[in-house]
Amino acid sequence: MRIALDAMGGDNAPRSAVLGAWEAVKENPALTVVLVGDEEAIRRELPGELPSGLEIHHTSEIIEADDEPVRAVRRKKDSSLVVTVQLAKEGKVDAAISAGNTGALMTAGLLLCGRMEGIERPALAAFIPNIKGRVTLALDVGANMDAKPQHLYQYAIMGSLYAEKVLGFERPRVGLLNVGTEEGKGNELTKAVYGMLVDADLHFIGNVESRDVMQGECDVLVSDGFVGNVLLKAMEGTAATIFSVLKQEFTSSLINKVGAAILKPGLVRFRKRMDYAEYGGAPLLGLRRPVIKAHGSSDERAVKNAIASGVRFVSQDVNGYIQDALQKNTPGESE
Amino acid sequence: MRIALDAMGGDNAPRSAVLGAWEAVKENPALTVVLVGDEEAIRRELPGELPSGLEIHHTSEIIEADDEPVRAVRRKKDSSLVVTVQLAKEGKVDAAISAGNTGALMTAGLLLCGRMEGIERPALAAFIPNIKGRVTLALDVGANMDAKPQHLYQYAIMGSLYAEKVLGFERPRVGLLNVGTEEGKGNELTKAVYGMLVDADLHFIGNVESRDVMQGECDVLVSDGFVGNVLLKAMEGTAATIFSVLKQEFTSSLINKVGAAILKPGLVRFRKRMDYAEYGGAPLLGLRRPVIKAHGSSDERAVKNAIASGVRFVSQDVNGYIQDALQKNTPGESE
Numbered sequence: 062m063r064i065a066l067d068a069m070g071g072d073n074a075p076r077s078a079v080l081g082a083w084e085a086v087k088e089n090p091a092l093t094v095v096l097v098g099d100e101e102a103i104r105r106e107l108p109g110e111l112p113s114g115l116e117i118h119h120t121s122e123i124i125e126a127d128d129e130p131v132r133a134v135r136r137k138k139d140s141s142l143v144v145t146v147q148l149a150k151e152g153k154v155d156a157a158i159s160a161g162n163t164g165a166l167m168t169a170g171l172l173l174c175g176r177m178e179g180i181e182r183p184a185l186a187a188f189i190p191n192i193k194g195r196v197t198l199a200l201d202v203g204a205n206m207d208a209k210p211q212h213l214y215q216y217a218i219m220g221s222l223y224a225e226k227v228l229g230f231e232r233p234r235v236g237l238l239n240v241g242t243e244e245g246k247g248n249e250l251t252k253a254v255y256g257m258l259v260d261a262d263l264h265f266i267g268n269v270e271s272r273d274v275m276q277g278e279c280d281v282l283v284s285d286g287f288v289g290n291v292l293l294k295a296m297e298g299t300a301a302t303i304f305s306v307l308k309q310e311f312t313s314s315l316i317n318k319v320g321a322a323i324l325k326p327g328l329v330r331f332r333k334r335m336d337y338a339e340y341g342g343a344p345l346l347g348l349r350r351p352v353i354k355a356h357g358s359s360d361e362r363a364v365k366n367a368i369a370s371g372v373r374f375v376s377q378d379v380n381g382y383i384q385d386a387l388q389k390n391t392p393g394e395s396e
Numbered sequence: 397m398r399i400a401l402d403a404m405g406g407d408n409a410p411r412s413a414v415l416g417a418w419e420a421v422k423e424n425p426a427l428t429v430v431l432v433g434d435e436e437a438i439r440r441e442l443p444g445e446l447p448s449g450l451e452i453h454h455t456s457e458i459i460e461a462d463d464e465p466v467r468a469v470r471r472k473k474d475s476s477l478v479v480t481v482q483l484a485k486e487g488k489v490d491a492a493i494s495a496g497n498t499g500a501l502m503t504a505g506l507l508l509c510g511r512m513e514g515i516e517r518p519a520l521a522a523f524i525p526n527i528k529g530r531v532t533l534a535l536d537v538g539a540n541m542d543a544k545p546q547h548l549y550q551y552a553i554m555g556s557l558y559a560e561k562v563l564g565f566e567r568p569r570v571g572l573l574n575v576g577t578e579e580g581k582g583n584e585l586t587k588a589v590y591g592m593l594v595d596a597d598l599h600f601i602g603n604v605e606s607r608d609v610m611q612g613e614c615d616v617l618v619s620d621g622f623v624g625n626v627l628l629k630a631m632e633g634t635a636a637t638i639f640s641v642l643k644q645e646f647t648s649s650l651i652n653k654v655g656a657a658i659l660k661p662g663l664v665r666f667r668k669r670m671d672y673a674e675y676g677g678a679p680l681l682g683l684r685r686p687v688i689k690a691h692g693s694s695d696e697r698a699v700k701n702a703i704a705s706g707v708r709f710v711s712q713d714v715n716g717y718i719q720d721a722l723q724k725n726t727p728g729e730s731e
Contacts, residue, residue, distance in 0.1 A: 192637055192640075192641060203575060206575070206582060206583040206584075207583050207584050238626065240538060240541070240621075240622055240625040240626065240629075247541060247622065248541040248542045248620075248622045249541075249542050251622075270629055270633075271625075271626045271627075271629040271630035271633060272629035272630065272632050272633030272636070273633060274630070274633065275633055275634060275637040276633075276637070285583075286575075287575055287582065287583045287586075287623065288622065288623055288626055290575040290606075291573065291575065291606045291619075291623055291626060291627055291630075292606075292626055292627075292630050294575075294605055294606040294607035295606035295607065295609070295626075295627050295630040295631055295634070296630055296631075296634045297607050298605075298606060298607030298608060298609065298610055298611075298631075299610060299630070299631045299634040299635055299638075300634055300638060301607070302527055302610040302611065303634075303635060303638055305527075306527060306666055306669065307662075307663075307666065310659070310662030310663070310665060310666055311659060311662060313662065316658055317658065317659060317662055319655075319658060320654075320655045320656070320657075320658030320659040321655070321659065322655075323651055323652065323654060323655030323658070324645070324646060324652060324655040324656065324659070327642075327645030327646060327648065327652055328642075328645070330645060331641055331642060331645055
């Protein structure tokens, strides 16, 4: 199997990409990772001779985190991100992975690979850590802003299959993000899709409120891309704010530093419990080719796990299962 | 001025209601608070003789936190919550306050008081604490699930006036909750309302992402009720989860308890910084009568401050300003 990895994307690129790929091919002799990016920069990070499982595909451009996605994809044809997806499109690799600009990866995925047959809107998934020490796969978190019931229905099918085949969750519990748990709650969209999810061949557990997501109420959380994006960033922002203020308090005096030092193992354990790096990258679902978005702050271990996700995405034939499921589950006309 | 207070609503009722009202009338001799609820239960909490500024209006029923709102309001006609709003409707008091069932208060406000002329959808506001030690007034957080651009536009006008007249913010910065900061981001709704907010007589600062709300990016945050509700509960849930896990870690051993004891003043300071009780209750905006929702966990100080908010809501004639502003700002046809 061959996986293309954007070596220049993410906060710790190219170092974490190179080292993550290095580890991945060492563990899996059947795997080849194509490191896409500036050859010199990539070679500089190699801990030794280029092993047989690693290839370098040189590119001259980089899409930055703050580049406008659509324009960046159109103009920077020789960027590491675009070429990574292009290699997947051309069948030169089986999957594409990037920790770079999320919007650009989505755009490149859509423009280059295109949608799977029968999929109306691809969805971007993300991991939300929960106190059960697992993750919730949330989708859509921003690929499609104005979703129709049929789109949410397809997200549920795709998310459930990904959670089962790649994350290894048995009978993933699918929840619908809503403002109350009772049936009949919500806006026109959630009301319309509720019955479709009840009738689908899914382990649908009903509505889930945003305050219960981190309690691990469900394994797959379905929403439109606008709401999912607001949810994800609200959680990230709240956690970041709390930790930054706590850090200020904990380092505001010598005695506080002593207290914080005592508690450090507990804090580290906490961060570990909330760490979702081991689940690898989050998929873009509904494209003709497997594309995975690794977290922008991915370290070497997160990259390695994202590559492992890519391997399972391909070897488990998730897209094949999605295609089959859509043919079996067709609740009325689409769009 | 006369304010009706639902003495039976909230986690700490009737104690915090009675004591909060007691303090409020002690500080403001021109104020009368009508405590609505079970007379015997109310009298039990009085720290002394009933002062001239306090009245008791006996009711026989209570709407519980988990009662279905619409049914509860229709059936429990002699509940403290319904009678509190009824007194406002009949003009026997100038404003109504409850820390009880939010949905029931919204329903009672709408059914009994009705909408202000020109207001298409009343909005429920909520306070989000931020690291600047202030709050952001977020609306709508759940009164109206499927909002149109015109509704969000009216939320912005109402929220800005409330923030200015009642919270005392100078030229409140109004933000539109969105998935990116650039103009043109978002769904059909946010794209449509953006230009209306630019043209309005408001200090509109543009789009605000959910991750930046706690940084204090804006004073008034506008969204549809579905998204606002998801945002609010996501923040509450994330904060609650983090603190509960930290608490577990901090009490998991004797040495950790020592560390936690050292840090306690810092943790208390943190909670204080994030405490929004001093801002009083959050208003239901767009009703013919001022109605305020105090937080369900309100203590005596929070109730006292909610009463103070009610006083300013009335004395500053917020509804009069809203009416004027709507007449000046009419961007095209409504609904």
